[in-house]
Amino acid sequence: MTAKRLSDILGVSQRTIYRDIITLSLAHVPVSMDYGPGGGYYLPDDYHLESAIFTREEAISLILSADISGNYNLFAGDSDLHRALVKLEAVLPEEYRLDVMAAREHILVDTSAWCNTTRQPTHLETIRAAVLGSYQLDVLYPGTSCQLLPETGMLWRRIEPYGLVFKGLSRRHARTGRWYLVAFCQDCQSFHTLRVSDIEQVYVQEETIVPRPNFDLRAYWREARKQLEQLKPPIVLKLHVSAVARYSPLHGDVTIMKEEQDGSAIVQVNVESVDDAISYALGLGADATVLDPPHVRSAVASTALAISAMYS
Template identity: 35%
Template structure:
């Protein structure tokens, strides 16, 4: 473990230049004290490391020094080929480039690692989109990606959900995100998030913009998702869940965090909901596995729906396929020519 960490420190300093102990500790997920010990070990081994004090200080390698400890381990080779996503790469116009890069890496691997990489490619396939959604048409994706790479301003006609639906926007695209098979572009001013498939018209300008040095796409997306869920689930419902009931999404997290199992085995919990209308449909899908206690308007609405369903299905029943009349226990069996 320590030897692997020492190699990581060398590679980080080689690729990024000067880094502080705090930065190295955060990158390697260890304490700063551990980094200090590792730096001492590298220095004792003869690695030309220098430490600069002050505000702009940190550790760095002697100019021109490069480590040759860049060989891949078995796990790293497997992860590299598992991370290759041919679908998204093709959408960005990088399909042939990805294939060529993987071919070159595979050819450079030792025979044992090559076999591991081939096993990964043959046994794992990544397919991001969900089952019940058609793939989005994203005719402007390549142009958006090009603008991201070249830091070019975009002028777009964009369709949003609220009025006025079609609006003109000037965008400075910072980055692209693929979420559940759908592409999003994060762009200034703001920055804000836009669905690429909702761009109706696009013009790439020759005007160049400067991407903020401190902008972190991953950190932005994490914060955006958290804010999205906070804005989405603005209400609460108090419910009882039957033993074995398995809610999904934020409801599942709420059950794990706040659910209280009662003497009869049911779980009492307060769940986040988008609205009464949305929760009405979601809880009906759970059938008899859920009892809504509040808010009153949600409980009353579900009760009305249940009464309507009971009235609709509680009267005379239509004969099932095959023409046999219904009884309380199901279709009545009749004698046949075979003596049943």
């Protein structure tokens, strides 16, 4: 079949067909091409889709990925991911399916924090649909993100959403993250990174986005991340932890700097803010002492005194 015929059947552009052919070829599907009148793309007569395209370990890991991904999934209810995995599982060899069943019976991944009450950002599903459909959005968002708007208060603005980015965060006793929306603001005519959880309201417009030339989401995020880290550099927290805390799970970006003979250790932890540093240190109780930086040490001491006064 020609690319034109395939595009008509599938309801996509010929450019999409060309990209898909390249993708299939890279996946070792032997798509061939005959040139000239009567030519087109074809598969060899003796070709059949090999169901065992994964190793046993790869198949199990992929099928269990819905559990491993936890609450990070982009689609509401995770139904699309589960449907895709059900289809994938159906074409696996019988012995692989038995291994997957055994894995499900004996491996449980619970990604939620204890007493977890967190929810997905309210408008994530709406924004996801607009990003994939290339529709403009009206959003109610803090004015601090736009240089041409007042610095305070929630303001409406028209944006062109170009991508969603999930940024993982390190928290003691939990693994979580935040969704960011990369969008072009029509008010100030520049790109911005908006935190999805800070969007108060959103309305999808009928107008579609006219793609801006040479925009690359990954390249943009690399630079945006550098700027975000410069505006809010991590706090390097130095702790002396007891042997009890030393051999318990120390979550986050932890580096062991020195081990003592009694089993205790000097550790270094990167946290995002003073509040995070206080929570991290107090979470270890009397098994950790803040050594540095001084202002965090003072803040932890003041918080501990306030807690003591409150309970006494």
